[in-house]
Amino acid sequence: DIQMTQSPSSLSASVGDRVTITCRASQSISSYLNWFQQKPGKAPKLLIYVVSTLQSGVPSRFSGSGSGTDFTLTISGLQPEDFATYYCQQTYRTPFTFGPGTNVDVK
Amino acid sequence: DVQLVESGGGLVQRGGSLRLSCAASGFTFSRYWMSWVRQAPGKGLEWVANIKQDGGEKYYVDSVEGRFTISRDNAENSLYLQMYSLRVEDTAVYYCARDAATGAYSLSDYWGQGTLVTVSS
Numbered sequence: 001d002i003q004m005t006q007s008p009s010s011l012s013a014s015v016g017d018r019v020t021i022t023c024r025a026s027q028s029i030s031s032y033l034n035w036f037q038q039k040p041g042k043a044p045k046l047l048i049y050v051v052s053t054l055q056s057g058v059p060s061r062f063s064g065s066g067s068g069t070d071f072t073l074t075i076s077g078l079q080p081e082d083f084a085t086y087y088c089q090q091t092y093r094t095p096f097t098f099g100p101g102t103n104v105d106v107k
Numbered sequence: 108d109v110q111l112v113e114s115g116g117g118l119v120q121r122g123g124s125l126r127l128s129c130a131a132s133g134f135t136f137s138r139y140w141m142s143w144v145r146q147a148p149g150k151g152l153e154w155v156a157n158i159k160q161d162g163g164e165k166y167y168v169d170s171v172e173g174r175f176t177i178s179r180d181n182a183e184n185s186l187y188l189q190m191y192s193l194r195v196e197d198t199a200v201y202y203c204a205r206d207a208a209t210g211a212y213s214l215s216d217y218w219g220q221g222t223l224v225t226v227s228s
Contacts (some may be wrong), residue, residue, distance in 0.1 A: 001168075001169070027139060027142075031212070032212060032213075034214050034215070036152070038152075043202055043218035043219065043221060044144075044152060044202070044215075044218055045218075046215060046216050049209070049212065049214040049216075050209065050212045050214075053209075055214075055216065077153055085150055086219070087151065089154070089215075090172075090211065091213040091214070094154075094157070094166040095154050095167070095168040095169070096142075096154040096157070096213070097154060098151060098152040098153065098154060099151075100151050101151045101152070
């Protein structure tokens with residue numbers, strides 16, 4: 001199975017900060033990489049797919065980049081509603097594994 | 108609007124069985140792959156299984172292979188997860204998700220609210 005790792009596992013930030021989360025795959029997954037946001041008690045929400053394509057309705061402060069094994073999610077100008085847990089997921093090969101998550105909380 | 112509503116969760120003893128359902132509406136169900144994803148209490152997301160539009164292809168994570176069966180009824184716009192030989196570690200909220208596709212790329216773009224399965228020892 002393809003293993004996904006994320007760093008950091010958690011971070012504290014302030015409104016307006018630029019936040020970067022890294023995701024790494026145990027083997028090359030080309031561009032088969034999605035990002036999800038999850039808030040407590042809620043279902044995950046798709047933010048970005050195929051590395052860098054924003055899902056409809058997702059604010060442009062979210063962006064994604066990378067290829068192969070290394071990927072990043074950037075939030076440019078953190079907003080109050082962005083405090084949440086973020087997961088990457090590879091869909092290169094089943095099982096479509098998720099990273100362990102990065103919790104973004106208030107500094 | 109796209110809606111996915113899971114049901115069938117509950118408390119079951121170790122070794123028992125449970126069948127989860129996911130009722131889909133607001134889109135042409137038969138055109139989409141569908142998935143189940145679970146989340147143990149306080150833990151991250153774990154992809155469990157998915158199924159092709161016609162049910163002809165199914166894939167599972169190793170930890171449930173042979174114990175869980177994913178299926179669908181396109182006439183009823185419903186997705187199912189039959190779970191057997193349940194283990195304490197199967198305790199989780201189970202989400203169903205619609206898998207859209209752009210070219211060869213898969214993305215779970217809509218999710219249900221989840222149903223909680225608790226396996227007691």
